[in-house]
Amino acid sequence: MGNLRLSHSAALILKAISLGYCFGFDVMEITGLPSGTVYPALRRLERDELVESRWESEDDAFSDQRPARRYYQLTREGKAAALAATERYPLLARLLPEKHS
Amino acid sequence: MSTRPSPLPFFHRAVLHSAEQIVPAAERDDFVRSWHAELFHMLHCIPRRRISTFRCHIDLPLGVVSDALWIRTHSLRRSLAGTPTLCIGSLLALSLCSFVFALLSYGGPHALGRHLGRQAEQSLVAVPVILFVSSAIASFSRVELNSIAHTLHRINRLLFAALKTSLALLLVFLLSVCVSRPFYIPWPHGADFMQMLLFVLFALLAVRWSLLDQEQRCKHCLCSLAVPSRVGRPSHNLLEWTGTEQSCKQGHGRLSVPEIVTSWHQYSRWTDQSSSLDRIASI
Numbered sequence: 041m042g043n044l045r046l047s048h049s050a051a052l053i054l055k056a057i058s059l060g061y062c063f064g065f066d067v068m069e070i071t072g073l074p075s076g077t078v079y080p081a082l083r084r085l086e087r088d089e090l091v092e093s094r095w096e097s098e099d100d101a102f103s104d105q106r107p108a109r110r111y112y113q114l115t116r117e118g119k120a121a122a123l124a125a126t127e128r129y130p131l132l133a134r135l136l137p138e139k140h141s
Numbered sequence: 142m143s144t145r146p147s148p149l150p151f152f153h154r155a156v157l158h159s160a161e162q163i164v165p166a167a168e169r170d171d172f173v174r175s176w177h178a179e180l181f182h183m184l185h186c187i188p189r190r191r192i193s194t195f196r197c198h199i200d201l202p203l204g205v206v207s208d209a210l211w212i213r214t215h216s217l218r219r220s221l222a223g224t225p226t227l228c229i230g231s232l233l234a235l236s237l238c239s240f241v242f243a244l245l246s247y248g249g250p251h252a253l254g255r256h257l258g259r260q261a262e263q264s265l266v267a268v269p270v271i272l273f274v275s276s277a278i279a280s281f282s283r284v285e286l287n288s289i290a291h292t293l294h295r296i297n298r299l300l301f302a303a304l305k306t307s308l309a310l311l312l313v314f315l316l317s318v319c320v321s322r323p324f325y326i327p328w329p330h331g332a333d334f335m336q337m338l339l340f341v342l343f344a345l346l347a348v349r350w351s352l353l354d355q356e357q358r359c360k361h362c363l364c365s366l367a368v369p370s371r372v373g374r375p376s377h378n379l380l381e382w383t384g385t386e387q388s389c390k391q392g393h394g395r396l397s398v399p400e401i402v403t404s405w406h407q408y409s410r411w412t413d414q415s416s417s418l419d420r421i422a423s424i
Contacts, residue, residue, distance in 0.1 A: 063179075063182070064175070064179050065179050065182050065183055065187075068204075074200050074203070074204065075200050075201050075203060075204025075205075075207075075208075076200075076203045076204050076206075076207035076208075078204065079204050079207070079208040079211075080207055080208055080211035083208070083211055083212070083215070084211075087215070095174075106178070106181055106182070106185065106186060107174070107177050107178040107181050108174070108178060109178045109179075109182065110174075110175045110178065
């Protein structure tokens with residue numbers, strides 16, 4: 041897993057998640073990638089155990105009057121891969137701003 | 142299922158409902174739930190001015206479909222990877238492609254049929270050579286079966302090996318015909334010889350592959366063996382065996398392949414584990 045070669049899109053998505061964009065639509069908006077790339081890529085990253093997903097609690101979602109969301113976060117391997125990807129694609133760090141909220 | 146405070150518009154519901162049919166039943170609920178939340182977020186939680194019509198009506202629905210297709214493809218790949226069905230199916234598909242290519246390059250079924258008949262007769266001359274070399278290769282790649290194999294499994298193994306080898310030979314025959322085709326106009330007699338030579342060469346490779354593939358399959362379910370692991374140390378070869386062990390994913394058995402041939406471990410050895418699995422299951 042350590043030597044996993046990531047495509048530019050996958051690296052961008054991984055970087056976005058590491059910066060706190062943990063919801064599919066958020067990732068799509070900040071990276072500017074089409075949804076047909078983002079969602080299958082998220083599944084591939086999850087299959088490769090670089091990201092893991094968890095469901096938001098129903099109570100939290102209900103209080104906001106919306107359905108529960110699926111949030112993604114980096115695993116330990118994912119963090120290492122995101123770091124390696126930033127070294128490989130140095131522009132990634134400048135492309136994506138950190139999420140404030 | 143989650144509480145759904147507001148329904149999605151008809152278009153998005155229709156897209157989600159159609160895409161849902163592509164996803165395998167076991168993963169359908171999760172898929173619908175994820176996409177319902179995504180679409181809801183786009184339609185109700187983001188200010189309208191930030192969402193373009195393209196993203197709303199084309200890009201996201203395309204994402205729903207491609208995500209569903211990815212899940213279906215991944216599920217198929219997972220369930221078919223290494224199975225005998227995939228092996229036979231791939232060989233059949235490749236043979237069909239070669240046949241279509243030969244049909245196109247010869248300009249019709251009549252001309253191809255005539256040519257194939259002649260080439261098949263000529264290629265029969267090469268069969269004794271192929272049989273001789275194949276039997277020599279087969280004697281090197283023997284697998285010792287530690288337990289008495291079930292007759293049905295043995296028949297399945299033989300049928301699979303025969304079908305796989307026949308299809309591989311058919312494929313290489315068609316390939317040799319396609320490859321030698323451009324040489325027929327400038328060099329008709331030489332092209333015949335070339336086709337036969339190519340057929341012998343490809344056939345030997347095909348038989349070699351078929352035997353190796355057969356060796357590296359489970360003797361019960363015929364799926365490819367996985368998880369190779371190294372066992373022992375080469376420097377301890379006089380005290381214990383060294384080599385690689387590969388296991389069946391279903392747990393039917395284990396193949397031990399020696400790294401260095403010794404008098405007590407000359408060939409690869411299959412150790413059956415299905416009976417112990419049955420015993421554990423019955424406890």
